[in-house]
Amino acid sequence: MHKKIISMLQVAVLLLCCSGCWDSKDINDKAILATVLLDKQNGNYVFYVEVAHTDRSGGPEGQSASPEKFTIIRGEGKTLIEARDELDRRLKYPIYISAVRSLIITQNFAREDIAEYFNRLRADVEYRKKVISVTTDADPEELLNIFGREESVGLYIEKTLDQMTSYRQMIRRSSSIFIESLSSKYCGFLIPDIGINQNMIDVKGFSVVLGSKVVGFIPANEWNGIIFINAGRPEIEYVIPFEDKMLTFLISLNNRDIKPTYKNGIVKFDLKFDFKAELQYTSGRCPCKFTEKQFDQMSDIITSVLKKDIEDAINTSQRKFGGDYFDFNRRFHAAYPTQYHKMSWDKAYSKAEFNVQVKVKTKELKMFDYRAHGAE
C-alpha cells in the first residue's frame, strides 16, 4: 500500500513538471490573432495583427454589441523583435497566435528576405505550421480594413484558397513546406499572391521565391502549366475552338509521371501527363453526336494546348526566373542523391532538358442528342 502511495505521489510530482494549474489561461484572457501582416516601411519592420474583438458582445443581455469583430493593431520597429515588443505593449491580453489563419507578407517585405520570419515561425511552438502564407502588393491598412473589420481577412483568404484547392485549381502549400524548403540546400517555391480588385480580395497569381526572397510574379492567366505540374489532381476548364464552334472541356489530370535522368552531366526530365477531357458544352446549337474522328481531332488540339502550357511554365522558370520552383530538385535528389550534392542545382536546372509527353482521352458528357428527338 505504501509503495502504491509513493508511486502515485511520484506521478503527481512528475505531472507538476509537465503542466499545472499555473499554466492555465482562459481563452477569453488572450488576444486571439486571426491574421498577421508583415510589412517593411522606411526600412522598419511593421506588424499588423487582426485581433478578435471578443469583448464586443460579452456581457449581460441587453448591452449593445459592437459590429466590429476585429481590431487592427500595428507595431513597428527596426527589428522584428522591436516591432513585436511594440505590438505587445499595445495589446490588452497576451498574444494567442495559434488561431492565425493567414500570414500576409507584403511585396516590400518579401522582396528583401522572408527567411527570418519563417525561421521565427518555426521557433514559435504556438504558431500553427499549417498556416496559409500569401504575398500582396496592396496597402496593408486598406487590405485589413476591406470588410470594415466585420469579417476576418485572414479567414477570408484561407477560405478562398481552400475552395480553389477543393475545385482543384490551386496548389495548397502550408507554411511548413516553405520552412522545409528554406532549410534545404536549394530553395524555390511559389506563394499565392493576393490583391484588391474592385474592392474585393482577389488571388492574382503566384509570387516566385528563390533563395529567400521573392524574385518575380506569375499572373493567374499563366498558371495552368504550374497547376498541372504541381497540384494534386487538378481540374481546369479550357475553351477550345473547333470547326465553327467553341467547345468547353473540363480537363482533369489522371496520372502524372516525372522521371529524372542524369547522363554526361546533363539533367533530363521525362514528364508524362495523362489527361481526361470531358466535353461539357458548346457554343450555339449542339450538333448531333460527334464522330470518333472528330473526337480524335479535338484530342490533338487539346494535347497541343496542354503541352504548350506545361512547356511554357517550365521555360518561364528556366529562362525568366532561372530557378526551380516546381520541386524538380526533390525528385532529382531522391533519384541521384550523390550527384545532387555535388552539383549546383541552379546551373543544372537552367540547362536541364524536359521531354513533355501529353496524352488526352476525350469524351463527351452532358451533350444533347437532337436526333433522339427527331431533329435532322
Added chain:
Amino acid sequence: MSNAEQRFNQLTNYLIKQNLDMSQREIPFEGGRLRIFFIKQIIDVPLLSQNVIRPLINNCARSKKPITAEHALNRILFSSVCSVSKDDAAIVDLLLSGNVVILFSNDEQYLIVKLKRIEHRNISEPEIEYSLRGSKDCFIENLDVNISLIRYRIKDNMLRLKMIDVGKRTKTRIAIVYIEDIASDVLVGEIQKRIEDINIDGIVDSGEIQEFLLNKKFSLFPQMGLVERSDFACRLLLGGRVITLVDGSALALSAPATFLEFFYSCDDCYENKFFGMFMRIIRYISLFAALTASSLYVALTSFHTDALPSDYAILLAEMNAAVPFPSVVGAFLVEFLMEIIRESLLRVPRRIGSAIGVVGAIVIGQAAISSGLFSPLLLIIASLSLLTSFVVPDYTLVNAVRILKFILLLFTCLFGFYGFSIFMCLILAELVSINSFGLPYMVPLAPFNRYDFFRAFMENNTISPFRKKYMHNKNRKRTRKI
C-alpha cells in the same frame, strides 16, 4: 395432571409472556382442549376461520374421542399446507413467519398451518427500467409474487430456486434463481456460499445483500446488475445468469455483471437489431460524454487552447468574455448545481418535481446566462453531461460516473490534459482489474474475445445461436441455426 397437559400449560404461558401481539383461541373437546395461536396481522384470518376453526369446532363438538395433532391434520383441517412438529423451540419463529400453531393438551405434537398473508401493492409499471416495447410488469416487494412472475414466463423443470434466510432478527427470505442446465455450478455455488456467509442481524433490501456480495468492497463500479422487470430477469436467466430475489425488495440482483452489460436494455432485443446496435453505440458515447464533457471543456478553454480551431477559439472567447469566473470555477459550480437539481428532483414528490425542474431550468438556464454568470457553452456542456447520464439504463453505473466526473474535473483543473489522461488511465486500470464473481469486468474487451466483442454491439438470437462464450454456461446453444 398428565405430562402432555403440563407441557401444554407451560407452552401457553411461555407464548403469552413473549408479548408478540398474538391472538389465541381455545376449543374444548372430549378429554382435552386445543389452543390456536396466531398473529392476525400476518395471516389470512378469514381463511383461518373457514379452513381451521370451523372444522375444528364442528369435529370437537361431535367427537367422542380425544383429538390429536395427527388426527386433526389427516381428518379435520382443510388447509393445503400444514404439518406436525415436536420442536418447542421453533414455535415462536413459526408464528412470526405467518404460521398458525395449534397446541393440544393431550398430545406432545403440535400442528402448524401455513396461512401467511402479507399486504402488498399490486404489480406496477417499472420506474427505473422503463421500456417502450417490453412488458410492463415488474417485481414488487413480495417474494412469492416475484417468483410467480418468473415461473409464469419460464415453465422449465430446470428452473431452480434456492431459499436462504438471512438476518438473525429479520430472517429475510432470499431466493437464488437459476436454470440448472444453463448456469454455471461454480457461479451458483459461489453466490450461495457468499449469501450463507452473511452474518448480520437484519437485511431489509437487496441493496444490502449486494454490498455483501461484492468482490471488491471499495470499488465504485457496480458488480451486480439491478433487475426490476420480470421479463428482463427471465432473459438474464436464459443467458445463464443467476438472479437473487430478496423478500421485501422490488429490485432483484443479477450476477455476474460485466461493464458492457450495464448498457443493455430490454428494447435492444425487442426492436430491430440495427436499431439496437445504434442505441448501444449511443449509450457508450453518452457515458463517455457524461464523464468527460466538462473536463474536456476546461482542458480546451484553460490549458490547451491551441487544440481549438480558430473559429471556435474566437467564439469561445466571445462567450466567456463577460464571465467573472475562470472556466475551472465555472465548471465546478455548474456541475454542482446540476447535481443539486438532479438530487432534489429525485427526492421530492413527483407532482412538485416538474415544478422544481422548471425552476432549475429557468434559474440555471435563463437567469445565469442573462446575468453573465456562466458561459452559455458551459451550461450546454453541463446539461449535455446530465442528459447523457440518463441514457445508460442501469443507474448504478451512472452513480459511479457522477463521482468520477468530479475527480476527473479536479485532475484536469490541476494538470490539464495530462491530468485528464492520467485519471482516465486510472479508471481504465480499475475497470480491467475488477471482476464480478470471477468474470473479468471488461470482458469481452479485456480479455479480448472476438466472438463476444461483436455481440457487445449487436445481440440477436437470429444472428447467433449461441450464448456468450465468456459466461462458461453448461449449455451454450440457444437456437437452432437458421
